Amino acid sequence: MRNNLLIYNSLAKKKELFKPLNSPFVGMYVCGPTVYSDAHLGHARPAITFDLLYRYLIHLEYKVRYVRNITDVGHLENDADEGEDKIEKKARFEHLEPMEVVQKYMNTFYKNMAQLNTLHPSIEPRASGHIIEQQELIKILVDKGYAYETNGSVYFDLLTYNEKYKYGILSGRLLDELQSNMRTLEGQDEKRNSFDFALWKKATPEHIMRWPSPWSDGFPGWHLECSAMSTKYLGEEFDIHGGGMDLQFPHHECEIAQSTAAFGKEPVKYWMHNNMITINGQKMARSLGNFITLDQLFSGDHPVLKQPYSPMTIRFFILQAHYRGTIDFSNEALQAAEKGLQKLMKAIETLKKLKPTSISTLDVARLKNKCYEALDDDLNSPILLSHLFEGVKFINSVVDGTEKIDSSGHESLKELFKIFVFQILGLKDEKTGISDEKLTDELMNIIINLRQDAKNNKDWPASDKIRNELKGAGILIKDLKDGAEWERE
RNA sequence: GGUCGGUUAACCGAGUGGUUAGGUAGCGGUCUGCAAAACCGUUUACGGCGGUUCGAAUCCGCCACCGACCUCCA
Numbered sequence: 001m002r003n004n005l006l007i008y009n010s011l012a013k014k015k016e017l018f019k020p021l022n023s024p025f026v027g028m029y030v031c032g033p034t035v036y037s038d039a040h041l042g043h044a045r046p047a048i049t050f051d052l053l054y055r056y057l058i059h060l061e062y063k064v065r066y067v068r069n070i071t072d073v074g075h076l077e078n079d080a081d082e083g084e085d086k087i088e089k090k091a092r093f094e095h096l097e098p099m100e101v102v103q104k105y106m107n108t109f110y111k112n113m114a115q116l117n118t119l120h121p122s123i124e125p126r127a128s129g130h131i132i133e134q135q136e137l138i139k140i141l142v143d144k145g146y147a148y149e150t151n152g153s154v155y156f157d158l159l160t161y162n163e164k165y166k167y168g169i170l171s172g173r174l175l176d177e178l179q180s181n182m183r184t185l186e187g188q189d190e191k192r193n194s195f196d197f198a199l200w201k202k203a204t205p206e207h208i209m210r211w212p213s214p215w216s217d218g219f220p221g222w223h224l225e226c227s228a229m230s231t232k233y234l235g236e237e238f239d240i241h242g243g244g245m246d247l248q249f250p251h252h253e254c255e256i257a258q259s260t261a262a263f264g265k266e267p268v269k270y271w272m273h274n275n276m277i278t279i280n281g282q283k284m285a286r287s288l289g290n291f292i293t294l295d296q297l298f299s300g301d302h303p304v305l306k307q308p309y310s311p312m313t314i315r316f317f318i319l320q321a322h323y324r325g326t327i328d329f330s331n332e333a334l335q336a337a338e339k340g341l342q343k344l345m346k347a348i349e350t351l352k353k354l355k356p357t358s359i360s361t362l363d364v365a366r367l368k369n370k371c372y373e374a375l376d377d378d379l380n381s382p383i384l385l386s387h388l389f390e391g392v393k394f395i396n397s398v399v400d401g402t403e404k405i406d407s408s409g410h411e412s413l414k415e416l417f418k419i420f421v422f423q424i425l426g427l428k429d430e431k432t433g434i435s436d437e438k439l440t441d442e443l444m445n446i447i448i449n450l451r452q453d454a455k456n457n458k459d460w461p462a463s464d465k466i467r468n469e470l471k472g473a474g475i476l477i478k479d480l481k482d483g484a485e486w487e488r489e
Numbered sequence: 490g491g492u493c494g495g496u497u498a499a500c501c502g503a504g505u506g507g508u509u510a511g512g513u514a515g516c517g518g519u520c521u522g523c524a525a526a527a528c529c530g531u532u533u534a535c536g537g538c539g540g541u542u543c544g545a546a547u548c549c550g551c552c553a554c555c556g557a558c559c560u561c562c563a
Contacts, residue, residue: 031563032563034561043563045563046563075562086561171492171493171559246558246561246563249492249558250559275494276562281556316512320501320512321501321502322503326556327502332499332500332501333513335513335514336512336513337512337513339513339514340511340513343512346526350527382502382503382504385503386510386511386512387511396526396527397528400527400528402529
């Protein structure tokens with residue numbers, strides 16, 4: 001097994017050699033979506049980034065348990081601890097049960113993820129299905145003195161936590177700094193300090209999603225679900241936790257605090273964060289009118305889009321940039337990616353048909369090694385792609401006769417593309433979506449028009465030849481007064 | 490205001506103290522009945538000003554601009 005994978009650890013702020021706690025087993029947790037609206041461009045980035053990692057770890061023969069949650073309760077609209085639940089709000093607008101909203105957008109999310117060719121995680125747990133685990137975790141925190149109840153709600157006591165452990169190790173934020181920056185919001189009189197965050201919230205009478213608990217009928221806080229579910233499925237300590245950079249603070253910082261307080265040790269060995277996506281240099285936001293859902297991207301149905309972009313174009317485009325850099329979407333950039341992907345796929349088709357000779361001018365083993373080195377360097381997919389394009393150039397040069405390949409080189413090069421392009425990068429060939437039926441119609445139109453031209457020129461031998469040869473292929477031409485039609489025999 | 494990150498050629502986007510990343514587009518050429526594809530070559534690259542160094546786009550300082558987070562966000 002190769003064991004040279006360097007991962008940039010957001011906690012250490014440097015690249016570190018990846019060593020699983022319990023090799024060959026790897027536990028990996030990634031924050032999934034809150035399912036209250038259609039999946040958008042922003043969801044594609046972490047999904048593809050961590051799909052790449054998942055695929056690579058599997059390729060390296062690790063036994064990976066990849067957990068990605070679905071947040072279907074507890075994510076509030078405004079402040080972390082105040083405001084309406086996002087899903088309830090949507091349910092009210094659409095006159096649906098909250099769980100209907102959840103189902104609807106979970107379906108879209110999974111559909112879009114499948115289109116992007118991301119593998120399903122090993123477990124996709126939902127917050128609402130783990131209320132008991134969350135309550136158990138709260139009990140531990142209360143018992144250990146890191147949480148307190150006020151009016152039926154339970155809050156995490158950051159000041160007490162900070163005395164024993166240091167809060168802010170991931171984001172570099174200090175507690176007193178936080179205090180001076182925090183806005184004063186309603187309802188905070190329940191808290192000992194403004195920076196304390198909710199573990200359990202007492203439901204107001206109109207709140208629909210509610211569960212009984214020792215403290216009140218209510219619902220869990222947002223940060224809690226990830227700690228509860230990662231602990232349940234991956235243990236008190238696990239290898240990798242991923243998510244968007246925007247989640248570093250406060251979400252991941254709170255997760256660290258919750259788990260550390262409860263179990264006395266830091267939960268995660270490697271924290272990984274993907275960077276954000278901008279559109280034409282601007283942050284994607286509903287208010288800026290550049291908010292694009294994945295369905296819109298695939299259909300081209302959005303004012304900023306000049307054309308539809310296929311799921312694989314999006315995947316290729318995201319892989320062309322390193323996951324820790326921001327990435328800017330524009331029509332020009334996407335069109336470039338579309339062309340590049342076509343070139344790659346076309347060369348792979350060409351490769352299959354190559355005629356081997358007795359000599360080879362390419363060192364496939366060396367190229368393969370460079371591909372591994374790129375991935376081992378913190379998943380440097382753009383470098384990997386640049387190496388693969390070296391292979392593309394070589395393939396085309398073989399066709400041109402300026403390079404040679406022998407049969408063993410031919411086999412290993414095919415294997416190389418299979419591994420890196422399809423298995424690890426997770427790309428796939430998307431034939432332009434013309435159905436066979438539509439193609440047949442178009443081809444027959446062309447043939448009938450050619451025959452009509454011949455008839456117009458009184459070129460009867462040509463027109464008869466077309467009719468007879470089509471008959472041989474099982475297609476009957478019937479001349480009409482005006483034009484012709486065809487049918488299968 | 491605080492914290493952090495970025496500024497690379499027409500566009501996207503890697504990377505490095507001295508040697509062509511790659512993709513796309515443009516230009517010239519080869520090939521071709523024409524076209525397409527492919528191949529070869531090519532276009533003011535490294536925000537500004539200082540410093541360290543034999544040598545910096547790569548290290549340091551200052552400035553400008555952009556962005557993220559600080560409030561829900563992938």
